[in-house]
Amino acid sequence: MSLLSPRWGLRRSLLAIGPVLLIAPLLALKQHYSLPEPEISLFDARTGLPQISEARILGYAKYLSEDIGYRTVGTYEHALADDWMVEQAEAAKRHCESVVKASGRRLECEVWRQQGSGTHRFDMMSKRLYKSYQNLTNIIVRLSDGTPEGKAHALLLNSHLDSTLPSPGAADDAISVGIMLDCIRVLVDTPGWSPAHAVVFLFNHAEESLQDGSHLFSTQHPIAHTVRAVINLEAAGTTGRELLFQATSEEMVEAYSHVPRPFGTIFANDVFNSGVLLSDTDFRQFEEYLDVPGLDIAIVGNSYLYHMRKDLVENIEAGVAQNMGENTLALIRHLTAAGSALPTLKAGFAHKRMHMVYFGLMGRFFIYRFSTAKVLYGALFAGALALARGHAVGAGVRAVGTGILGSMLVPNLVALVMQRGLGKGMSWFAGGHFAAIGLYAPATLLGAMVSQLLVPATDEKAVFAAIVLLQAAAAFGIQLLNIGSAAAFFISGLPLFASLLLNNVALTTRRGEVSLWAYTLGQFLPLLTGTLIMVPTVEVFVPLTGRLGDVPADNIVASLIAFLGAQALPLAVPFAHRFGRQTLRRMVLVLAALTLANMALYARRDVFDAMHQKRLFVLHLENVTTHEHHLHIASADGAPGFHELVHDIMTEFAGLQTAIEPVVMDDYNSDWDSLYPFSAFLSPYKIELPKDASYASPWIAEGTGFSLEAVDDVTDLVAGTRSLTVKINHPGLIWTVIAFDAHVLQWNLDKNPPAEFARHHVKEASFYKADAWTLELVVRLPASGERGIGFNFIGLQEKAMWPAKRAVKEQGGPAMVLFERLDAWLDEKTGGTVDALLMGCVAGTAVV
Structure with a gap:
């Protein structure tokens, strides 16, 4: 016994x-929950060597997220961040050149500001979606030993400068920008360091608009073909160790095993690749267009603040930046050193299934085939x-x-x-x-x-x-x-x-x-x-x-x-x-x-509180075709109380007492096309707003209004086709979307449009003041012979997003007047438990 x-x-x-x-x-x-102590100093007091400094990283993140602010693609703030990033890159280059001049090291620093336009297909949530972008930018820094051999095989580090619509983006992704800048400093200031293989730092400027910046680099930059592997730095939270949630080669996993504090498992990799998370990163573009393997790494703790207003430096846990920075630096040093596997990672690795098990356990990292x-x-x-x-x-x-x-x-x-x-x-x-x-x-x-x-x-x-x-x-x-x-x-x-x-x-x-x-x-x-x-x-x-x-x-x-x-x-x-x-x-x-x-x-518990808020989506929509104004309100959760909240808003801001029912959300609800296809998750309501009789819309004036027109329009009755270029003019509007029904035979988006009559959505995101774009079409004429194609179109007012544009609220028209009142009312009514995305939109229909 x-x-x-x-x-x-x-x-x-x-x-x-x-x-x-x-x-x-x-x-x-x-x-x-173990994190390292944050470092303030730029140099280790004991060794005199440069070290990752969390204080410096968070300083960069704070400047981007709070001093510049909401960096939505197409806004003035987006352009300010572009200027700032160019200054940082050029300053790093000058510092590098001074170090090389003083030491004679084999080290070369190069800087590019890439600007370009393009299109790409972006399927999401089982929906076929297309993107068009104009004059978007990337800032690229390359460190190498200066030789052609040293530049032939490169490691790519990526983070994105832009933030999403309702968020200042301190963690997502300003902290990663800061980490990459600090890695450049440490590498340049490390005596004797010279990479056997180049490292390319891509500060891409349009991830949140569905990965346009990474597509631009991958398809158009002259050094893109030298990339052999990628490390993508992201954030979906503000606390804890960053998680390796996607890896696509055994060599890259082996490299990751050398970081000071590895945190990744094959379980996370399998979950992400299953599609259950309905999330994506720039990593997708590098896989598809560069065809290289890599690591996708993100801060994921406390993701309640993901894409929210409270994604601020003050809510980033101490030690997060230090941990991610030290791990990233270790990966760079390992993969750019002589004898690393980097040169062997030829094109084609990205689409090979990895046959390796890996997981961390009590500070040890286990790998086996x-x-x-x-x-x-x-x-x-x-x-x-x-x-x-x-x-x-x-x-x-x-x-x-x-x-x-x-x-x-x-x-x-x-x-x-x-x-x-x-x-x-x-x-x-x-x-x-x-x-x-x-x-x-x-x-x-x-x-x-x-x-x-x-x-x-x-x-x-x-x-x-x-x-x-x-x-x-x-x-x-x-x-x-x-x-x-x-x-x-x-x-x-x-x-x-x-x-x-x-x-x-x-x-x-x-x-x-x-x-x-x-x-x-x-x-x-x-x-x-x-x-x-x-x-x-x-x-x-x-x-x-x-x-x-x-x-x-x-x-x-x-x-x-x-x-x-x-x-x-x-x-x-x-x-x-x-x-x-x-x-x-x-x-x-x-x-x-x-x-x-x-x-x-x-x-007896409340569902939401001040740090675990309800996301509310609110659009003030002006229809330039019907001249109506509506307030659209939607929620992305099934928590109780939403219907009652909508009724209270309707009573307070529209003066209506009638019963209200949710409207249908499908591919034909173009009121929400700015958020398509994520809009499928929303439960929307539509409230008609009283219109000020003295209001004169700036969106219908000739030359400055929102319009669609056909140019180079040719009909071939024998072939039964129509060829045309649709020109979309949108001064003062960003993130425009067009939706239409047609049997498309050819277009300038890709080479395989649906081989049938179908609904199409094309979304645009461009640099500040890029106010026009085009879509080239060849369509089959319907049996009725009707030439006209009906388009729904919508865009966001660049100066009517609250609170991002609070400083210029007078320029935002009726939408900002309403949003200022509504935001204060929501805060008082709900006790700060609601984070509202408040966007002024302009929409309409046209037959071309």
Whole structure:
């Protein structure tokens, strides 16, 4: 009989193993939230060598995000950021040249300001979408040894200068701009440093407008063909270690293993590549047009502030910039050194599937190939089969299978009751990711326990052996499909196998007995790794799921926590069979009481607060065709209270008391084409606004108005086609969009338009004061012979975006007058729990 034997009761057993198991999540959380001390000085006081300085990086980020401000593509502020970046690049070049002159080092610094126009296809959310851009810019700095050989193979570092519509973009992506500038300083100031292979720093100026800047560089810059690999720096949050969430070659993963504090897993890579996140970065353009491998790295903690007004330097956690900067610098040094794999990374790598497993664990970074994984996982599966012999594994598998179903079903029932029964959906949102875990983790454990009352009493060891067998089978079977995330089951299954084997050999003397040491040893690593996987996953998914529109957010979050929780606590089910049915019933009653108490507590919580805000999308739209003004309001979450808020806004600002219903959101709702195709997530309302009789629209005056016209218009009745160039004039407007229905045979967008009559959306984003663009078309005439093509068009007023244009609000017309009042009213009405995107739009229709 073992020291910690089955004769011990539930309470004594939990007291014995609880403290040991508590260490596992605490260790995981300590590792996850560990950040370096921020450095203020530019040089290390001990060595005299240059070092990454968080203070300097945040200084750059603050200047971009607060002194310049909202850098939306096409705005005056966007142009100011362009001028500033050119100054920084030229200053870095002058400093480099002075260092070279003084030291004689083999180092050359070159600067380009690229400006160009182009088009590209950008499919998103299963929608075919096209982009057109005019006169956009990039600023490029190249460091090399000055020789043709040293410039032949280059590493590309990328960040973007622009910010998105409602955000000043301190983290997204000004912090990355600052990191790249500081890396240039450190490299240039490091005595004797000379790269064997060039490093190209691309400060691209149009990511948020659907990756136009990276497309411009990849397709038009004269040194783009020298790029062999890319490192893309991004942010979707403001706290924690940056996450390697996408890697596309084994050589680049191996390079990443050399950074001081690696944080990346094959699990994140598989999740991102699955398309579940509905997110994208400039990395996509480099893959598609340069065909090179690379690493996509982003700050992801506290993504509640992603694309929000509070993406400010004051909300960036201390140590974030230091961590990302030091890791980035290490990657540059490794990949540009003599003997690196960079020259071997020829074109074509980007579209090859990577066959490597990688993950970080307690400061160590593990890498092994899929072939090795299949051998390891296969051996574990064979061992699990051997270990299961002589046990009633069939009964154990039934118990485990029932436990899995129960652990998924009960939290989903809780989610349904919270959302549909109590009308308290998303009650976890304001509390952060730990609040979501707090609500659904007890329900998950309740489901696992109550399900065991539905199966016959089963031998505890048989259930334990079944867990080992199922984990090993999952690892081996999933890896045979070349899915690297199978490692999660291997990491869990291996200690379970080892603990059961040790139990049989050394920990017990009676057949069928399971020592508490087996539970302690077997559960420790799954709980550690499960916590390391769950916390960052929930950090990303909880804020994201709360902004996916009218979806069952509670059920999505409940399912995610249930699945990850069951994987983190695989021995909960055999433990349920350890003490007999009576004790199991008591466990169920305690967990049921805890779950019900949880539901009552969460039902009293507010969904949003000042740091976990509701996103509200508001358009003031002037239709130049009908001369009507409307207020369009939409939400991207299913939280309760939105309909009532819209009604209050309608009453306060339109003076209406009638009932209001949401309008249909589809491809033909062109009022929201500025946000297409993300607009599919929105639940919109439309409110007619009273119009000032003295208002004279500046958007209909000849020569200065918003207009579409056809030029070079030729109809071929014999061929049944019409060739034309549509010219879109939009002085004072940015981010224009046209939508039309036609059977397009040819156009200047790509070589394969849909081979049928279809709806088309073309979006534009251009540099400040670039006020016209064209679309060349050859269309098939319809059977009716009608030549005219109906266009919906819309654009954003460059001076009517609140609060970005607060300083020039007098120039924003009726939209800014309304937005100033509405923003103050919302802040008071909701207690600061709403972050509203307020945009003045001009739209209309035309037949050309």
